[in-house]
Amino acid sequence: MRWMKAALLWAVVAGAIGVSLAVAATSPLLAWRGPVYVVAGFAGVLALALVLLQPLLAAGYLPGLPVPRGRRLHRWVGAALVAAIIIHVAGLWFTSPPDVVDALLFDSPTPFSVWGVVAMWAAFAAALLAALRRPLRIRPRLWRLGHSGLVVLVVLGGVVHALLIEGTMGSVSKLVLCALVVAATAVALIDLRSWMVLTRRKQDRRLWSSRLPASPQRTEGHPATASAACAGAKVPDDERSA
Amino acid sequence: MLPISTTRRGLLAAGAAFGATMLTQGVPAIIKPAQAQGLAPTPSMRGGANNYRPGAPLVQRIGNGGFWMSGTVRRAVDGAPLSGIRIQIWAHTTEGYETDPHSHGATLTDANGVFRLEMPQIIPAFGQAHGHLAYDDDAFQAVFLRPVMQSSRDKRLTADFVLQPA
Numbered sequence: 127m128r129w130m131k132a133a134l135l136w137a138v139v140a141g142a143i144g145v146s147l148a149v150a151a152t153s154p155l156l157a158w159r160g161p162v163y164v165v166a167g168f169a170g171v172l173a174l175a176l177v178l179l180q181p182l183l184a185a186g187y188l189p190g191l192p193v194p195r196g197r198r199l200h201r202w203v204g205a206a207l208v209a210a211i212i213i214h215v216a217g218l219w220f221t222s223p224p225d226v227v228d229a230l231l232f233d234s235p236t237p238f239s240v241w242g243v244v245a246m247w248a249a250f251a252a253a254l255l256a257a258l259r260r261p262l263r264i265r266p267r268l269w270r271l272g273h274s275g276l277v278v279l280v281v282l283g284g285v286v287h288a289l290l291i292e293g294t295m296g297s298v299s300k301l302v303l304c305a306l307v308v309a310a311t312a313v314a315l316i317d318l319r320s321w322m323v324l325t326r327r328k329q330d331r332r333l334w335s336s337r338l339p340a341s342p343q344r345t346e347g348h349p350a351t352a353s354a355a356c357a358g359a360k361v362p363d364d365e366r367s368a
Numbered sequence: 369m370l371p372i373s374t375t376r377r378g379l380l381a382a383g384a385a386f387g388a389t390m391l392t393q394g395v396p397a398i399i400k401p402a403q404a405q406g407l408a409p410t411p412s413m414r415g416g417a418n419n420y421r422p423g424a425p426l427v428q429r430i431g432n433g434g435f436w437m438s439g440t441v442r443r444a445v446d447g448a449p450l451s452g453i454r455i456q457i458w459a460h461t462t463e464g465y466e467t468d469p470h471s472h473g474a475t476l477t478d479a480n481g482v483f484r485l486e487m488p489q490i491i492p493a494f495g496q497a498h499g500h501l502a503y504d505d506d507a508f509q510a511v512f513l514r515p516v517m518q519s520s521r522d523k524r525l526t527a528d529f530v531l532q533p534a
Contacts, residue, residue, distance in 0.1 A: 158462050158491050218494070222466055224418035225494050235414035235514055238495055291495035292520060 132189030139182065142306050143175040146299045153294035166217020167294050173210040174288055177281060178307045179203050181314035201256065208253050211246050238290035245283030252276035267322055274320035281311045409444040409509070409532035416512030419466035420502055424456045427473035430487035431463040436524040437499055438484040441477045443508075444532040449481025455529070456502045457485050460493030466500065492520045501527050509534050 150171045156164055183200035186193035219226040229239035252273050259269050285304045288295065295303075441453045458472040465471060475485040490497055497520035504510045508531035515527045 155491060158460075160465070163465075222419060222494060225415065228415050228418065233414065235416075236494065236496055292492040292497065293495055 135187070135189060138306070139178065139188070142299070142303050143178065146175060146295060146303045147171060149296035149299045150294040153296075155294050160221070162217050163221040166214050166221060169210045169213040169217060170288075170293075171295055173207055173214060174284060174303060174307065176203050176207040176210060177284055178303065178310055180207070180277070181310045185314035185317055187310075187314070204253050204256060207249060211249055215246065236290075238287045241283045241290070242287035243283075245280050245287055248276045248279035248283060252280060270318070270320050270322070274315055274318075277311065278315070281307055407442065407444055407447040407530055410511050410513070410528065410530045412510070412512040413514040416500060416514040417502065418500070418514075419458065420456070420500070420504070420512065421458070421469060421472045422504065424458070424469075424472035424474050426454070426475065427485070430457065430473040430485065431461065431470065432488060433486035434523070435461070435487050435489045436484060437487055437501070437527075438482070438524065439501065439527040439529065441481045441483065441503070441529040441531060444530050447530070449477075449479075450531065451477050451479045451481060453477045453481070453483075453503060453508075453529075453531070454505055455483050455485075456504065457487060457499065459487070459490045459499040461488035461490055463488040466493070489523070490517060490520075490525065497522075499525050499527070501529075503529055503531060507534060508532060 147168075150168060159167070180200060180203055182188045183191060183196040183203060186196045188196060191199060215226065215230075225234070228234040229236075229243055232240055232243065234240065255264075255269065255272050255276065258264070264272075285307055288300060289304055437457050437459075439455075441450045441455065442448060443450055454474050454476055456472060456474040458466055460466050461471060463471065473485060473487065475483050477483045490499055497517040498514055499517075501513045501515070502511070504512075511529055511531060513527045513529070515525055517525055
């Protein structure tokens, strides 16, 4: 039964991403777009697909990619996501500069561009925070709260941006992909208890200790071990003192 | 066929309904210009001037046509129709981008202040199927419009101008 569950999960994720990309790649709108505009649009679709992978990798949900390995891949996918967003915006800028300038200055007539630009800056900030985490020795729980908060903006902004657009994505595959993105992010954030720094520490300790023996397999998702794994299995000093 | 009643009772009822609508909803726009006191000028829309090309030539048709852009041009305050007003039209169509010179063309309003220009089918670009129209000559203040199509399968789009003397 276990392998069936694993296969099903992989099939749903791969299917949602594969079908979305395939529908976008065969859109009739592509006939009236030049290569730069086609690549720009496709980079946007790919970015949404990568946003689906991110929470699954961060929380180690994908069978075969538990937390240490999934987390490492999460960083590479994050870098790819930033690159996809840059290609998306740059390609659109080449296609119609004034429309992109309006969007970036929050002066666009289209409501979806505001959501897209917010998601873009949030994604850049989340990636920057991840890159600065070790150099600045940011406390793990504070880091996770910041990263997760920005991720919520990325998902919300990105999904609304995608849903409001009439573009190359098929309406059904787009809706399914967006629903999966929201669901995966929500489950991962709740599971990793990203807001932990906001709650009282004593209560957290009690919750951890009551949670640990009950589900030994889920210790991967346990915040302390997870952040330790993320920091290269070396627990930072401030975490030990905390 | 519309089910129009031609009995005396039916005609009286329809006439009364029309009169009541006029009283409560105001005069339909089609017979309004003559008495439109204090008609407000049309403001430019956000992004309306994007990819505008000053001095785009007057054309009989943009590209191979198949799609109709139309509208009216009236004077602010008194609503008088303005003839001979040059309106530039452009969009992302099946034949080119907004940035392409051949996607642009201008036309003049007739004696009734009506303009109508055939152009290629507008297709969704930057997330919305939309067109651009501009008035940008000396007699009146410039207005740039960016109407959005109800459905990207529509074969026509309209936009009306009310211009204010410069």
